[in-house]
Amino acid sequence: MPILVVGSVALDTVETPFARRESILGGAASYFSTAASLYDQVNLVAIVGSDFPHEHLDYWRSRRVDLTGLQIQEGKTFHWTGRYHMDMNTRDTLDTQLGVYGDFHPVVPQSYLTSQLVFLANILPDLQLEVLDQAPSARLTVLDTMELWIITAREKLTEVIKRSDVLLMSEEEVRQYTGLSSTLAGVRQLFTLGLKYIIVKLGSYGALLFGADGTYFSAPSYPLEEVIDPTGAGDAFAGGFLGYLSTVEPLANGIYDPDDLKRAVVHGNITGSFACSDFSIGGLHNLTMDDIATRYKELVACSHFDPNWQSSRR
Amino acid sequence: MPILVVGSVALDTVETPFARRESILGGAASYFSTAASLYDQVNLVAIVGSDFPHEHLDYWRSRRVDLTGLQIQEGKTFHWTGRYHMDMNTRDTLDTQLGVYGDFHPVVPQSYLTSQLVFLANILPDLQLEVLDQAPSARLTVLDTMELWIITAREKLTEVIKRSDVLLMSEEEVRQYTGLSSTLAGVRQLFTLGLKYIIVKLGSYGALLFGADGTYFSAPSYPLEEVIDPTGAGDAFAGGFLGYLSTVEPLANGIYDPDDLKRAVVHGNITGSFACSDFSIGGLHNLTMDDIATRYKELVACSHFDPNWQSSRR
Numbered sequence: 001m002p003i004l005v006v007g008s009v010a011l012d013t014v015e016t017p018f019a020r021r022e023s024i025l026g027g028a029a030s031y032f033s034t035a036a037s038l039y040d041q042v043n044l045v046a047i048v049g050s051d052f053p054h055e056h057l058d059y060w061r062s063r064r065v066d067l068t069g070l071q072i073q074e075g076k077t078f079h080w081t082g083r084y085h086m087d088m089n090t091r092d093t094l095d096t097q098l099g100v101y102g103d104f105h106p107v108v109p110q111s112y113l114t115s116q117l118v119f120l121a122n123i124l125p126d127l128q129l130e131v132l133d134q135a136p137s138a139r140l141t142v143l144d145t146m147e148l149w150i151i152t153a154r155e156k157l158t159e160v161i162k163r164s165d166v167l168l169m170s171e172e173e174v175r176q177y178t179g180l181s182s183t184l185a186g187v188r189q190l191f192t193l194g195l196k197y198i199i200v201k202l203g204s205y206g207a208l209l210f211g212a213d214g215t216y217f218s219a220p221s222y223p224l225e226e227v228i229d230p231t232g233a234g235d236a237f238a239g240g241f242l243g244y245l246s247t248v249e250p251l252a253n254g255i256y257d258p259d260d261l262k263r264a265v266v267h268g269n270i271t272g273s274f275a276c277s278d279f280s281i282g283g284l285h286n287l288t289m290d291d292i293a294t295r296y297k298e299l300v301a302c303s304h305f306d307p308n309w310q311s312s313r314r
Numbered sequence: 315m316p317i318l319v320v321g322s323v324a325l326d327t328v329e330t331p332f333a334r335r336e337s338i339l340g341g342a343a344s345y346f347s348t349a350a351s352l353y354d355q356v357n358l359v360a361i362v363g364s365d366f367p368h369e370h371l372d373y374w375r376s377r378r379v380d381l382t383g384l385q386i387q388e389g390k391t392f393h394w395t396g397r398y399h400m401d402m403n404t405r406d407t408l409d410t411q412l413g414v415y416g417d418f419h420p421v422v423p424q425s426y427l428t429s430q431l432v433f434l435a436n437i438l439p440d441l442q443l444e445v446l447d448q449a450p451s452a453r454l455t456v457l458d459t460m461e462l463w464i465i466t467a468r469e470k471l472t473e474v475i476k477r478s479d480v481l482l483m484s485e486e487e488v489r490q491y492t493g494l495s496s497t498l499a500g501v502r503q504l505f506t507l508g509l510k511y512i513i514v515k516l517g518s519y520g521a522l523l524f525g526a527d528g529t530y531f532s533a534p535s536y537p538l539e540e541v542i543d544p545t546g547a548g549d550a551f552a553g554g555f556l557g558y559l560s561t562v563e564p565l566a567n568g569i570y571d572p573d574d575l576k577r578a579v580v581h582g583n584i585t586g587s588f589a590c591s592d593f594s595i596g597g598l599h600n601l602t603m604d605d606i607a608t609r610y611k612e613l614v615a616c617s618h619f620d621p622n623w624q625s626s627r628r
Contacts, residue, residue, distance in 0.1 A: 017495065086495055087485075172401075181331065181400055184539050205519035208537070218617045220532040223522070225498050248625045262619040296623035303532045304618050305576040309610035311562045 001246045002041040002066075002114060004138070005032050006106050006131040007121025007235070009046040009070070010078040014229055014279060015094075017086050021229075024280040025056050026080060028121035028144065031232030034284045035239025035271040036119075037063040038292070040246040043112040045069035045131060049077040049100045059285075068109040075100045088227045089203045108134035117246050119238055120164065122146045125156035132163050139253045142166040142242055144234065150176045158193065165254040166197045168238060174200060183208070196254050199241070199265065201234055209265045215258050219265045220303040222273035222295050229279045233272040236284060240264075240271030240292075270295045315560045316355040316380075316428060318452070319346050320420050320445040321435025321549070323360040323384070324392040328543055328593060329408075331400050335543075338594040339370050340394060342435035342458065345546030348598045349553025349585040350433075351377040352606070354560040357426040359383035359445060363391040363414045373599075382423040389414045402541045403517045422448035431560050433552055434478065436460045439470035446477055453567045456480040456556055458548065464490045472507065479568040480511045482552060488514060497522070510568050513555070513579065515548055523579045529572050533579045534617040536587035536609055543593045547586040550598060554578075554585030554606075584609045 012026030033042045041064040048070065057067060076099035084091045106127055116139040120128040125145070132141065143164040149157045150173060157177075161167055167190060171183050178186035187198050187210045197215070200208040206221035244267040248260045256264075270292050277283035326340030347356045355378040362384065371381060390413035398405045420441055430453040434442040439459070446455065457478035463471045464487060471491075475481055481504060485497050492500035501512050501524045511529070514522040520535035558581040562574045570578075584606050591597035 086489070088495065175400070181402065182538075182540050184537060202519060205516060206532075216537065216616050217619065218520075218534040218537070219619070220534070220617070223498060223530065223532070224496075226496050257625075259620045260625050263623065263625060266619055267623075293623045297621075300619070300621045302530050303534070304621075305531065305533070305580055305614070306573045307611075307614045307618075309577065309581075309607045311571075311574050311577060 001116050002043050002112075003036050003117040003119060003242055003246055004043045004045065004108070004112055004115035004131075004135060005029050005036070005119040005121060006045040006127065007032065007119070007123050008078050008101065009044075009048050009052070010080055011052070012231060012280070013079070013081040014231055015083040016088065016229060017084065019228075019279075021279045023079070026231060026280060027078065028123070028232070028235040030056075030281060031235035031275055031284070032119055032121055032239040033060060033065045034063070034281045035236040035275070036243035036246075037065050038271075038287055038289065039240075039243030040064065041066060043069060043115050045106045045108055045112070047071040047073055047100050047104045049073060049075045052077045066112070068111055069107065071104070071107070073100045082231070084230065088230055106131050106134070113137060116140065117242055118142065119242050120144065120160065121235060121238070125149055125153045125160045128160045129156065129163075132160070139250070140165050140245065142168065142238060144168045144238060145173065147173060147176055161190070161193045161195065164195065166199065167195050168199050168201060168234065170201050170203070197261065201237065203230070203233075206269055207237070207265055209261060211258070211261070215261065217258075217262045217265060219262070219269055220299055221269055222299060223302070224273055224276055227276045228283075230276045232281070233275045236275035237268035237272035239268075241268035243267065243271070266296060266299060267292065270299070315430050316357050316426075317350050317431040317433060317556055317560055318357045318359065318422070318426055318429035318445075318449060319343050319350070319433040319435055320359040320441065321346060321433070321437050322392050322415065323362050323366070324394055325366070326545060326594070327393070327395040328545055329397040330402065330543060331398065333542075333593075335593045337393070340545060340594060341392065342437070342546070342549040344370075344595060345549035345589055345598070346433055346435055346553040347374060347379045348377070348595045349550040349589070350557035350560075351379050352585075352601055352603065353554075353557030354378065355380060357383060357429050359420045359422055359426070361385040361387055361414050361418045363387060363389045366391045380426070382425055383421065385418070385421070387414045396545070398544065402544055420445050420448070427451060430454065431556055432456065433556050434458065434474065435549060435552070439463055439467045439474045442474045443470065443477075446474070453564070454479050454559065456482065456552060458482045458552060459487065461487060461490055475504070475507045475509065478509065480513065481509050482513050482515060482548065484515050484517070511575065515551065517544070517547075520583055521551070521579055523575060525572070525575070529575065531572075531576045531579060533576070533583055534613055535583055536613060537616070538587055538590055541590045542597075544590045546595070547589045550589035551582035551586035553582075555582035557581065557585070580610060580613060581606065584613070
């Protein structure tokens with residue numbers, strides 16, 4: 001079941017306390033497409049400038065990423081520059097050059113219209129709405145966003161949330177959007193907008209899944225020896241999550257078996273962990289389903305505990 | 315199996331973004347004793363001033379807290395004043411009045427010498443060493459500390475770590491002590507000091523258990539609707555952890571069945587969660603083992619997932 005994604009394809013300059021890389025492949029849609037294409041075909045809607053290296057396009061073509069919806073326009077590719085703090089969980093944006101994204105309008109090709117799963121990666125809410133208008137057959141829409149849109153485009157963002165099934169937010173974003181300090185209270189307020197599921201991303205601490213039906217799941221994060229670059233981890237998470245869901249049958253439109261949803265979140269944590277293990281998409285580049293399965297088993301082993309609260313050794 | 319604890323008994327003034335309380339019962343040993351006494355007898359070593367309200371002593375006497383080792387001295391009780399930020403995970407210390415702790419030297423009463431489990435709550439490392447010197451029969455020593463001692467008393471702290479079996483530290487403290495940004499690398503360095511287990515406390519994100527034998531466990535946190543005051547959550551965690559271990563037989567001195575250790579960490583997360591649900595020890599005051607068992611079952615339900623990485627619904 002092919003997955004439609006709209007979002008940024010970018011060139012990033014990233015500084016961590018330990019290293020710096022210039023003009024490496026970045027952007028939410030890049031991370032998402034690379035991770036999700038491990039599971040199923042990805043239909044990409046985005047824009048790059050004439051300076052964008054063709055090797056990245058060749059790589060995606062060699063995977064299952066359809067580039068029919070990728071516009072290539074005279075000008076500069078979107079460029080983000082950021083610096084991570086010592087904890088590798090927080091960062092500062094040093095510079096943003098919109099380039100060809102400045103007057104981008106997404107066009108969904110005819111051949112993408114069979115996509116039943118849609119990922120609206122972090123991008124201006126107006127553009128997310130333009131894609132939804134062009135994707136009438138979507139059965140599951142997953143939405144990501146960021147602090148900037150919560151502050152500057154709250155009304156449009158709310159419109160997108162109302163038309164989405166699954167919302168991805170960090171704890172801080174839940175607080176910012178709802179004005180509530182309690183994550184549980186914030187999530188409850190968000191559900192009044194009609195969402196079916198909400199996933200609260202906790203960075204290196206895993207993720208929380210909430211269902212409008214009462215589903216609650218706390219997913220462990222995969223313990224990494226070393227975080228090289230956490231950029232794109234949330235988008236790679238979305239790629240594993242939606243990628244996994246594309247391989248199973250829903251119970252109804254946008255509704256999944258709780259076991260499948262939990263499994264999808266664990267897959268997302270795993271693809272997210274691989275994204276952190278190198279700069280750019282390096283950690284996802286040669287990933288196989290065997291690598292995913294290995295980490296899945298490790299996560300079961302390190303997070304399950306005896307269901308009896310008392311010991312037999314008394 | 316009675317548990318010996320040395321640490322602070324204090325009067326705190328606490329400010330959160332939502333409320334403020336003055337001169338309420340606080341201190342690491344207070345939270346620990348209240349939580350652990352739910353499981354077993356607690357033998358308290360501490361000091362308070364002549365201003366300390368007797369109602370707190372009466373409450374502990376009504377539980378299983380032995381106060382023979384609590385010195386009551388003319389002067390002021392230790393007083394801490396702190397203010398929490400909006401995320402309730404970080405705080406600033408506004409004022410510290412040592413009072414009678416200024417020239418405190420712990421004395422372990424004869425009647426405490428049967429204590430085989432020892433908790434060295436966060437206090438000056440010199441005082442922790444004085445207690446270890448007086449507790450030769452200890453079979454399991456659990457150590458807590460803080461940033462201040464890592465910076466100002468590193469050598470003495472290292473001496474205490476070398477004489478302890480289990481170390482409790484936050485991620486930030488692991489980074490500060492080891493100078494390593496990777497928690498896994500930091501933990502590995504700490505194990506060279508001879509520890510059997512290390513627990514990395516993640517605040518509202520649960521806790522990680524590491525064993526020198528390779529044990530690794532990521533414990534979920536209990537999802538709280540509202541955090542009223544997180545002060546003492548780490549000490550209440552230690553109370554549940556050590557309290558639970560006091561009820562089971564070790565495999566050898568300081569070595570436990572991995573299932574028991576994991577269970578102990580989950581108990582710790584639960585007692586820690588109750589501590590957050592009110593100011594002072596309010597959340598632990600009337601706690602019963604049934605309350606613990608209920609949250610334990612909820613944690614199993616919300617954190618376990620299907621061990622098969624692929625679905626049958628394909």
